[in-house]
Amino acid sequence: MTESGKPILYSYFRSSCSWRVRIALALKSIDYETIPVNLLKDGGQQFSKEFQALNPMKQLAIIEYLEETRPTPRLLPRDPKKRASVRMISDLIAGGIQPLQNLSILKEVGQEKQLAWAQKAISSGFNALEQILQSTAGKYCVGDEVSMADLCLVPQVANAERFKVDLTLYPTISRINKSLLALEAFQVSHPCRQPDTPPELRA
Amino acid sequence: MTESGKPILYSYFRSSCSWRVRIALALKSIDYETIPVNLLKDGGQQFSKEFQALNPMKQLAIIEYLEETRPTPRLLPRDPKKRASVRMISDLIAGGIQPLQNLSILKEVGQEKQLAWAQKAISSGFNALEQILQSTAGKYCVGDEVSMADLCLVPQVANAERFKVDLTLYPTISRINKSLLALEAFQVSHPCRQPDTPPELRA
Numbered sequence: 381m382t383e384s385g386k387p388i389l390y391s392y393f394r395s396s397c398s399w400r401v402r403i404a405l406a407l408k409s410i411d412y413e414t415i416p417v418n419l420l421k422d423g424g425q426q427f428s429k430e431f432q433a434l435n436p437m438k439q440l441a442i443i444e445y446l447e448e449t450r451p452t453p454r455l456l457p458r459d460p461k462k463r464a465s466v467r468m469i470s471d472l473i474a475g476g477i478q479p480l481q482n483l484s485i486l487k488e489v490g491q492e493k494q495l496a497w498a499q500k501a502i503s504s505g506f507n508a509l510e511q512i513l514q515s516t517a518g519k520y521c522v523g524d525e526v527s528m529a530d531l532c533l534v535p536q537v538a539n540a541e542r543f544k545v546d547l548t549l550y551p552t553i554s555r556i557n558k559s560l561l562a563l564e565a566f567q568v569s570h571p572c573r574q575p576d577t578p579p580e581l582r583a
Numbered sequence: 584m585t586e587s588g589k590p591i592l593y594s595y596f597r598s599s600c601s602w603r604v605r606i607a608l609a610l611k612s613i614d615y616e617t618i619p620v621n622l623l624k625d626g627g628q629q630f631s632k633e634f635q636a637l638n639p640m641k642q643l644a645i646i647e648y649l650e651e652t653r654p655t656p657r658l659l660p661r662d663p664k665k666r667a668s669v670r671m672i673s674d675l676i677a678g679g680i681q682p683l684q685n686l687s688i689l690k691e692v693g694q695e696k697q698l699a700w701a702q703k704a705i706s707s708g709f710n711a712l713e714q715i716l717q718s719t720a721g722k723y724c725v726g727d728e729v730s731m732a733d734l735c736l737v738p739q740v741a742n743a744e745r746f747k748v749d750l751t752l753y754p755t756i757s758r759i760n761k762s763l764l765a766l767e768a769f770q771v772s773h774p775c776r777q778p779d780t781p782p783e784l785r786a
Contacts, residue, residue: 440678441673444666445663449663460652467643475682480683485683497691
């Protein structure tokens with residue numbers, strides 16, 4: 381919290397985890413302040429003592445917390461089976477794809493192999509996801525209402541594009557991603573429009 | 584569901600993801616039937632057509648679904664901040680540690696490097712977790728009630744032991760793990776007591 385009571389988001393413009401939370405904040409019209417944490421500079425500012433001391437929360441926990449304390453508009457459907465679908469998709473992306481292709485893992489894998497590694501992680505996740513969406517999707521990932529699953533989808537598709545994954549193989553994912561990117565909350569939260577976005581990447 | 588209406592769990596005795604769900608089912612006294620899925624046999628039965636067709640859910644989504652449909656005893660505290668702590672810890676383990684050291688990733692990493700890789704993934708996660716627990720733990724991960732976080736902890740500690748991680752570095756994790764293993768739900772769900780546990784690993 382800032383002195384004026386605004387929540388603070390520790391954020392990196394290009395991090396898909398930060399982007400998810402920014403979308404949730406935008407959808408729920410929650411005003412917040414950004415403190416940029418550059419994941420590359422100084423060997424990774426997230427490893428600094430100040431930041432470690434904050435006990436950074438995993439991002440789905442933040443979104444579930446926002447949902448419980450600021451329930452409107454809802455990001456989890458009322459129906460338990462649909463909620464399970466939303467969480468299944470969110471988990472698949474946030475637990476099954478993103479952690480396998482994040483910065484620290486790619487560093488571990490090494491320069492030479494990292495592109496192929498990231499592509500494989502994303503493709504096998506997207507193969508499963510494309511299939512799941514056949515039975516859950518409407519306009520968005522689960523039915524016709526924007527949910528936590530959609531907050532996870534869009535940043536992951538952006539990563540897929542960065543790693544040059546062939547998205548024509550995933551027509552449902554691509555269609556939903558396009559619909560979501562037309563919404564204001566997904567635009568204001570976009571990596572190309574953040575306080576810490578470098579000038580050459582702004583749009 | 585079986586014909587008699589019992590839920591079916593597709594389970595592998597040694598999978599930490601299956602174990603989490605087995606603990607939840609035991610705590611909530613839900614009777615179920617196990618269909619074993621051997622993650623090693625036949626090149627991995629989870630890749631078979633029958634299994635893929637089931638759209639296997641990610642396991643935290645199953646636990647959240649059980650919580651919503653069978654709320655007693657509760658696995659998420661009533662207080663939103665405590666719930667956030669439970670989800671943060673669950674995510675840290677189920678999204679930040681386990682996916683980095685699961686079978687398919689270790690295969691990818693290769694025989695030679697896999698022990699060091701798994702140890703590093705677990706240690707960096709446990710370093711963060713040990714610190715977080717300083718401010719959340721009571722008898723268990725969050726306060727004195729068993730929660731979803733504890734369901735994630737115990738199977739992950741068992742993996743740490745398999746990969747010979749030095750657990751004396753994590754006194755809080757070790758203490759909580761020991762208290763949990765004394766509870767019946769953690770014992771009946773243990774990998775050494777499952778229908779598909781090979782005779783030589785039974786206890």
